[in-house]
Amino acid sequence: MSKKVLIIGAGLAGISTGIYLQKQGIQTEIFEISGxxxxxxxxxxxxxYRFDGCIHWMVGTKAGTPFYNLYREVHALEEDTVIYNARSIKTEFDGITYEIPMxxxxxxxxxxxxxxxDSxxxxxxxxxxxxxxxxxxxxxxxxxxLELLDILKNSRGFLNLARKYxxxxxxxYVEALKNSTLKSILYYLMPPQYSFFGLIMMLGTRMCGNAGYPLGGAHDVINRMEGYYRELGGNIHFSSKVDKIVLEDGKAAALESGGRLYQADAIVAACDMYDVLKNMLGGRxxxxxxxxxxxxxxLFPPITVASFGLNKKFNLPFSHNFECPEGIKIDSEKVSHYLNIRSFEFDPSSAPENCSSVMVVLESTxxxxxxxxxxNPENYRTRKEELxxxxxxxxxxxxxxxxxxxxxxxxATPATYIRYANLYRGSWEGFAPTPSSFKYSIKKKIAGIDGLFLCGQWTTVGGGICTAVESGKEASRAAAKYLK
Structure with missing residues (x-):
């Protein structure tokens, strides 16, 4: 009789887990809170008009690199997926626009x-x-x-940079510089409290074409992965919130969702870790x-995303950060003095012909x-319209x-993201890449529970598409090994 693994969450990590387990002949079902x-x-x-609420840049888009190969394994990317690499981005300081080459x-x-x-x-x-x-x-x-040898040969520079920074x-780094404008530019690229390594990694991957934007965006990435998972025989239960992980003799044995019990030989939690620890496991x-x-x-802060479909193109860059001295009141606590607009004019799937879509991301409460x-739902709708x-x-x-x-x-407000993705404290990408958080190597199991494996953006500091997919592959290996 074939083994069954139940997976909580149909995001990148959950579907990746399902794909790799189905490939090994292990039956899976995914329970997803949204529709x-x-x-x-x-x-x-x-x-x-299509609005992409996920991809700013996708690390691993360069053919032949390790993460690109990983994406191909789960069909996140195909051989013919066109990758857009922005040649520059724009930002304003003190009324002057700077075009930053990539x-x-x-x-x-x-x-x-x-x-x-500062040369x-x-x-x-x-x-x-x-x-x-x-x-x-x-x-x-x-x-x-052999994989270890490959890493030692081809990833030594990455490992040295990580260890160093x-x-x-x-x-x-920035405060040792002399020029205030240069400081502002670098802080625009990476906030002061984040790790300096994050700046080097982000710029290095983007500048070699290894962190581009796949045409079709998040919509096509997830559709390809979901389609492949179903081809392999996988099943997804939508609008199915998991209320409880049931344990028997110290082992994960079942899920409770919608008043029903679903038996499992192993469980993978590819979802919000606060929900897993405090709710599904009762804080025990x-x-x-x-x-x-x-x-x-x-954490990465809660955001409000303002999206607009335009009946023309304005020849806008992929990213332009405008100063807004007059300020825009986002909510009772936040006033934004910058407008970071992202334009998708380069992607034909984002809008009807000769039209365009743009988004503005605003930190919110x-x-x-x-x-x-x-x-007051009516006031909620009114405030969104006013904004x-x-x-x-x-x-x-x-x-x-x-x-x-x-x-x-x-x-889309933080309440929207909570409703659709059940995000802890409304954080869209989990733990921010600060030096203090990078000290933690997050274990993918919970002491005292066998057969329960963790993956997803809450198990890797800094989040990201590449790490979510990789964590799903790692969880599948651990689950398959456990079931042998």
């Missing part, structure tokens, strides 16, 4: 033109980025001697790394939006004709 697959790898369509030599020349007095430190930074460009990011831990804050089990991280680690939606008008008005001052071009408006 569609994807988790935070999500896009939504409104009257022919290739190494122009990037170095640009920084030196901004701050000749020595800029040269040193770019040398480290070049090391990142010429090395491979390993896609997970080696499972054998993962414990250093951005501010430790400690986790040495997750407990302190969930208690006090910095979870409690405000949750309370407003819960206590949309304020963002449109601000953008129209900077992009003449923007207001008249808007055909479709959509506002």
């Amino acid at each position: 569609q697959a994807g988790g935070m790898c999500i896009a939504w369509e409104r009257r022919g 290739t190494l030599k122009p990037f170095k020349n640009f920084l030196i033109s901004v701050s000749p007095e 020595a430190k800029i040269e040193a930074l770019c040398a480290e980025i070049e090391t990142m460009i010429t090395t491979n990011m390993p896609a997970g831990r080696p499972t054998g001697f 993962v414990g250093i804050h951005m501010r430790d 089990f400690a986790h040495k790394q997750l407990d302190p991280l969930l208690e006090s680690a910095e 979870l409690e405000y939006w949750q309370a407003l939606r819960r206590e 949309a008008r304020e963002v449109i008005s601000a953008l129209d001052k900077r992009i003449p004709g923007f207001k008249d071009a808007v055909e479709v408006t959509d506002i």
Whole structure:
């Protein structure tokens, strides 16, 4: 009789787990809280316009690299998937627009033109980025001697950079610079409290074409993966919140969802870890790394996403960060003085012909939006409409004709993300990549429970698409080994 593994969550990690287990002949079923697959790898369509709520850049898009090969295994990418790599991004400081190149030599020349007095430190930074460009990011831990040799041969530069910089804050590097504009540019690229290694990794992967945007975005990535999982015989239960993980003799034996019990030989939790520990397991089990991280680690902040379908194209760059001195009131606590607009003009699937879609991401307050939606749904809808008008008005001052071009408006608040993806504290990508959080190597099991395996963005500091998929593969290996 074939073994069965039940998986909680149909996001990148959960579907990846299912794919690898189905390939091994192990039957799986996935329980997903929302009505569609994807988790935070999500896009939504409104009257022919598609808005991508996930992918800013996707590490591992360069053919032949370890993560690219991983994506191909789960059909996140296909051989003919077109990858868009932005050549530059724009930002404003003190009324001046700066175009930041996303290739190494122009990037170095640009920084030196901004701050000749910091040229020595800029040269040193770019040398480290070049090391990142010429090395491979390993896609997970080696499972054998040959994989270990490959990592030692091809990923040595990455490992050395991580060892050297993962414990250093951005501010430790930036505050040693002399030029204030250069400091602002680098803080725009990576916040001061994050690890300096994050900047080097992000720029290195983007500058060599290994962190691009796959045309079709999150919509096509997750559709390909879901389709492949179903081809392999997998099954997904949508709108199926898991209320309890049932244990028998210290083993994960069943799930309770919608008042029913579903028996399992093993369980993989590819979902919110707070929900797993505090709700599904009733707070009865400690986790040495997750407990302190969930208690006090910095998280990626809750966001509101304002999306607009435009009946024309404005020749906008992929990312443009506008100053907004007048400020936009997001909620009772947050006022934004910047508008970061992302344009998808390069992707034909994002809008009807000769049209375009754009998004503005705004840091928000979870409690405000949750309370407003819960206590007064009508005021919640009204406030979303007001916010949309304020963002449109601000953008129209900077992009003449923007207001008249808007055909479709959509506002997704932190309450929206909670409703669809059950995110702890509304965090869209889990634990932020700070030096203090990077000290934790999160174990993918819970002491005292056999047959329960953890994966997903809450099991890797910094989150990300590549690590979510890889963690699903790792969970499948652990579950398959347990079932032998």
